[in-house]
Amino acid sequence: MSTYAHPAAAAPPTPKDMLGCVSSKLRKDIELDIGDIRFYRKCMDEAHLDRVAMPASDRGFLVGISLNSGHRRNIFNGERRIVKRFEADSIYIRDFSEDYRADLYGNFDFVLVELSRAFFTRLSDEHGGPGIDGLTCAVEQKDPVLGHLARALDSNLAHYGAIDSLFAEQMGVIVGTHLAQRYGNLRDRRPRTKGALSHAHEARAKELLIERSRQGASIADVASECNLSRGYFIRAFSRATGRTPHQWLLEQRVGEARQLIEATDLTLTEIASFCGFADQSHLSRLFLKATGTSPGAWRRAAGRQIAAHLDIAQDRA
Numbered sequence: 001m002s003t004y005a006h007p008a009a010a011a012p013p014t015p016k017d018m019l020g021c022v023s024s025k026l027r028k029d030i031e032l033d034i035g036d037i038r039f040y041r042k043c044m045d046e047a048h049l050d051r052v053a054m055p056a057s058d059r060g061f062l063v064g065i066s067l068n069s070g071h072r073r074n075i076f077n078g079e080r081r082i083v084k085r086f087e088a089d090s091i092y093i094r095d096f097s098e099d100y101r102a103d104l105y106g107n108f109d110f111v112l113v114e115l116s117r118a119f120f121t122r123l124s125d126e127h128g129g130p131g132i133d134g135l136t137c138a139v140e141q142k143d144p145v146l147g148h149l150a151r152a153l154d155s156n157l158a159h160y161g162a163i164d165s166l167f168a169e170q171m172g173v174i175v176g177t178h179l180a181q182r183y184g185n186l187r188d189r190r191p192r193t194k195g196a197l198s199h200a201h202e203a204r205a206k207e208l209l210i211e212r213s214r215q216g217a218s219i220a221d222v223a224s225e226c227n228l229s230r231g232y233f234i235r236a237f238s239r240a241t242g243r244t245p246h247q248w249l250l251e252q253r254v255g256e257a258r259q260l261i262e263a264t265d266l267t268l269t270e271i272a273s274f275c276g277f278a279d280q281s282h283l284s285r286l287f288l289k290a291t292g293t294s295p296g297a298w299r300r301a302a303g304r305q306i307a308a309h310l311d312i313a314q315d316r317a
Contacts (some may be wrong), residue, residue, distance in 0.1 A: 015043075015192050017029065017031070018038075018040070019042070019052070019054075019062070019112070020052035020053065020054045020100070020103070021039065021042065021044075021050060021052060022050060024049060025044055025046070025048075025106075026042055026043060027044060027045050027159065028041050028042060028045055028109075029042060029043075029044045030042075030157050032157060032168060034118040034165060034168050034169055034172065035120060036115070036116040036118050036122070036172075037113065037114070037115055037116070037168070037172035038113070038114040038168065039111070039112070039113055039153060039157060039168060039172070040110070040112040040113075040114070041110075041111055041157050042073045042108070042109075042110045042112065042114075043108065043109045043110070044106045044107065044108050045106075046106045046107065046204060047105060047106040047107045047131055048063070048105075049103060049104070049105060049106070049255055050103075050104045050105075050106060051102070051104070052100065052102050052104060053099075053100075053101045054099070054100045054101075054102070055098070055099055055121075056096065056097050056098055056099050057096045057097070058096070058097065058117060058259060059096035059114065059116065059117075060096055060114060060115050060116040060117045060118075060119065060120065061093060061094065061095055061096065061112050061114070061115050061120070061179070062093070062094040062096065062102070062112055062113070062115075063091055063093050063094075063112065063115075063146065063175070063179055064090060064091060064092045064094070064110045064111075064112045064115045065089070065090075065091050065110060065111050065112070065113075065137075065143070065146045065147060065149075065150035066086040066087065066089065066090040066091070066108065066109065066110055066112065067088060067109040067111065067147075067150060067151065067154065068086075068088055068107075068108070068109040069086065069087040069088055069104065070086070070107045070108075071085075071086040071104075071106070071107050071108035071109075072084065072085045072086065072105050072207075073102050073103060073104045073105060074102060074103040075100075075101070075102045075139065076101045076102065076103075076276070082139060083178075084139055085140070085141070086108070087142065088147065089142045089143060089144050089146070089147030090140070090141065090142050091137060091141050091142070091143050091146055092134045092137070092141070092178070093136065093137050093183060095135065097135065097270070104260070109159075111150035111151075111153050111154055111309075113153075113172060113175050113176070115172070115175075115176045115179070119172075119176055120132040120176070120180060120184075121229070122229075123176060123177065123180055123186065124180075124186060126229035126230070126231060126232070127186055127187070127231075129185075129186060130185070130204075132180050132184045132185060133184075133185060134184060134185075135179055135180070135183045135184045136183055143182075144176065146175065146176060147180075148169060149174060149175055149178075151173055153168075153173065157170070160213050161306050164246075164278070165218070165219075166209070166219060166245055166246045166249060167246040169218065169219045169220070169230070170219055170234055170244060170245060170246050173219070173231050173234060174227070174234070177231055182199035195235035197226065197228075197233075197237060197239070197240045201225075201226040201227075201228075202237070202240050204225055204226065205222050205225070205226055205233075205237060206223045206246070206248070208221070208225060209222060209245060209248070209249050209252075210249070210252060219234065219245060220234060222245070233245075234247050250286060251290065251292070253275045253276055253277070254286060254287055254290045254291070256275050256277045257271050257277075257283060257295070258287075258291070258298065260274065260275070261295055261298055261302065262297045262298075262299070262302040268280045268283065268284070268295050268296070271283065271295075283295060
């Protein structure tokens with residue numbers, strides 16, 4: 001006597017990611033969660049069909065920013081079908097409170113930012129306006145500002161470490177504010193003077209950024225100490241120092257690494273860990289960008305300089 005197993009019962013469900021795509025088909029698949037903001041890096045080289053169907057939820061909103069051309073998708077809303085074609089800097093906005101069903105014809109390269117409803121509630125409170133009741137954009141929407149921000153995010157997502165949590169939060173606030181102002185109903189009704197940063201608050205902010213950077217500094221915590229919202233704090237700090245909080249902190253950490261390279265026998269791996277970089281390659285990349293010299297070359301040059309000073313001292317003796 002034979003038994004028959006239904007094919008659907010025999011095949012396990014295909015694992016999918018947080019956005020409904022089949023994970024095994026993705027060449028790049030990075031997710032980074034920092035609380036009320038979540039970042040994704042998704043890339044698929046093949047042009048085959050992939051179907052996405054997700055029920056409504058209370059997750060908030062998602063913006064997808066295309067880094068290339070050639071991708072297209074059919075988005076279904078009941079019996080209605082919307083055909084969307086992507087070029088570089090094309091965007092789409094997804095409201096998670098609505099069911100989502102789409103046919104994706106591969107070949108995509110996206111940076112995506114998911115912003116919770118709590119994020120937008122806080123944002124509207126900070127700007128003194130009504131709640132943000134939705135985000136909408138045109139079917140063929142292109143946004144060079146978001147394209148520029150997405151490329152900056154792309155270069156950092158692959159090198160995420162404790163020091164970059166500040167950058168991620170900072171970029172999330174900038175992206176979310178841009179979205180709410182351009183594609184939502186966010187209007188700033190608070191006086192601009194609220195964004196001023198006193199000398200005492202500037203000093204305290206710098207102290208906190210250095211103190212907490214190894215544990216993953218939070219802009220929200222530092223801004224709260226200065227009695228400012230995250231968005232106002234980023235702008236005020238930038239006006240006061242000429243640097244965003246992330247840029248300023250990187251300069252401090254590169255400076256600390258330079259001193260350790262010159263004055264200690266610690267390995268570059270140990271220095272990278274001590275200074276809060278993700279790894280040695282992360283340190284090397286940022287050190288080269290800041291100084292024009294690799295950490296190894298800097299150490300060799302410092303060694304030669306010390307030897308030269310010793311020779312001069314001996315000659316004088």
